[in-house]
Amino acid sequence: MIKKLRIKLILASMFSLVVVLFVIVGGINILNIFQVIQRADMVLDILETHEGQLPKLSNLLDEEGDPAYTSPEIPYESRYFSVLLTEDGVALATDTEQIVAIDREDAIDFAQDVLVLGKERGFVNDYRYTVREESNGIRIIFLDCGRWLDTCRGFLLSSLCISLLGLAAVLVLITLLSSRIVKPVSDSYEKQKRFITDAGHEIKTPLAIIDADAGLIESESGKSEWLDDIQLQVRRLTELTNDLIYLAKMEESHDQLILIDFPISDLVEESVRSFQALAKKQNKTFRSQIQPLLSLHGDAKSIGQLISILLDNAVKYSEENGEIAVRLEKQGRTIRLSVFNTTPSIAKSDLDHLFDRFYRTDKSRNSQTGGYGIGLSIASAVVAAHKGKIAASSKDGKSLEITVTLPA
Structure with a gap:
């Protein structure tokens, strides 16, 4: 940055x-x-x-x-x-x-x-x-x-x-x-990242204690609505903390990625199979077109998380009976991954901010979808770490397509 x-x-x-x-x-x-x-x-x-x-x-x-x-x-x-x-x-x-x-x-x-x-x-x-x-x-x-x-x-x-x-x-x-x-901005940005990382690690300990205490109370006094709510919120906070720590590490540790040649076609197919069942359960059409035998030089773990974030976002924010489509292909010297999903509506003004931290469109601000608007920020950081490009587009305001281009 x-x-x-x-x-x-x-x-x-x-x-x-x-x-x-x-x-x-x-x-x-x-x-x-x-x-x-x-x-x-x-x-x-x-x-x-x-x-x-x-x-x-x-x-x-x-x-x-x-x-x-x-x-x-x-x-x-x-x-x-x-x-x-x-x-x-x-x-x-x-x-x-x-x-x-x-x-x-x-x-x-x-x-x-x-x-x-x-x-x-x-x-x-x-x-x-x-x-x-x-x-x-x-x-x-x-x-x-x-x-x-x-x-x-x-x-x-x-x-x-x-x-x-x-x-x-x-x-x-x-x-x-x-x-x-830019040194003052650089110093402030570095302090912010260190604060997020340090605070995240400090928060994880009390969250683990709260979760353990709630489980102990549940074993002694039985289940209750309040204990279930405590455990749910603890899991959500733990997930958010882990995401913030991961995002901070991705932004400050590009050189520490483990870069290897791995079969990205297999990785995408595996992720697609995982989300197809969830989409079918929600009566959503899930199509995929994956070019076989494609390999990528990069960090397999972070690319896997990138794919999961995009698929999860497509399934989560598509409407009931909606359509989801995944396409992986090689174009020249790049590998192009696109994830498409229909959506009730999305404004053009939202497209430029989808990759900002904690940004969510107004109609997605509800507890049913979970999420905190940080997933696409992580996706953007992963793509940047691999010197690629990520972009969001919508042809009709009723669909969203996120395209990732990575050097082959």
Whole structure:
């Protein structure tokens, strides 16, 4: 449990950091691209106004009387070309005097590609273009944004590398510090388990004395309603105490399990035979489908208790004339055990809590069923000790299926 808590803490911290970095780095890089587009469009607007040429005048003013250039060097550092086409895409004229990397054929190819796209502005490779209709054709003007875009790409790569280094550093730090963060919870959890184990052993002694004294009184004065009730409650308390001790041991002693290869098919068949008679006595239909000759590497005793808990739960909480079904099969590298039973009703909200200690659905809170809502907690602990998975599902709210998946 504590290990899972540490993992969840690390994952939550890293996920939060990734989201924050994604927003910051992504926002900055998007802003850089937006500025490149804005700057390119400003130059293209001037090129459109002057028929594909940049006037080399640092004091050129725009329509509002402000300087048209953000920098007087723009006319000298900008590389651009233009192509005049007919509506059918036939080149009428080209102007590539202000660029060396593009010749006439390349310029015409770019222009014809843009004409097919049908957009007024956009990018072709590293060239920002604008389409302008003139009296004698369609002029497409291209501006070389390669240097600006290279700067953006370099910043993007640098920011990603720095972010990854930061994530790695935070991962190391949070991994080292997470043990200290969860230490109070870990200490409290360990104390709780020790208390349950110690208290359970202390309670077992007076319960045994009470049971022995009740038996002695019964032998001397005969049976009575009160003695029967005392003995019944002593047995129930003893059962609960043993379950709590077993659950605590399962949660704290995973490494002490005796793991061997054993025939799980035979174990399930034996348990099924034991509960079939009980189900038949209660007029309940009990079906089983067990794949033969399946073996499992695990603790046979705890797996046997797991099977008994699931079958007992199915028989106990199915209604009269209900249906119970057990299925054992191998799926790939796992062994899947499912126990199905009909039930008067079960809410979806109950499914997530069935494996919590002392949790029982409202309609099962009666003395007739016995139990304390701890059986499925033990089942979950056994499955966890074998590095498997356990889940509860209900398709119609009138049935319950508990599925256990264990590594074969």
